[in-house]
Amino acid sequence: MLVFGLNEPGNLRIMATTFKDGDPGYAGVLGGIALGLKSYHIFELQEEIPADVWEREMAFKMLEVEDALIQQICDIMREIRGD
């Protein structure tokens, strides 16, 4: 599986789509090649991470990001995984 740390929705969508269904722009070597890999953003995985590690590595970074953007990121990832 893939775990992303990038927060720009457009780039995130293209990368996650490429690793699942192949490059949507047919511009790279994965054009038309569906690897079927599941992608997650690290923001979706908080419940999986021990609290002390999350606090040290991620808590401040999440404060820097608008709640609406976090929601948008999570929605995009769920949509692409087909959850």
Add this chain to the structure above:
Amino acid sequence: MSILKGHKVAIFGERDDVAGSSVRSCVLAAGADVVYETTSCFV
């Protein structure tokens, strides 16, 4: 059921968002096996 525990993970971090090294620390602590990690800049 854990999403990460025991799974092989490739990490794509971003320099100005969440760096790969931070994602690696998190997923390793959750029991994942990191097979690739990079931090890029998409600006």
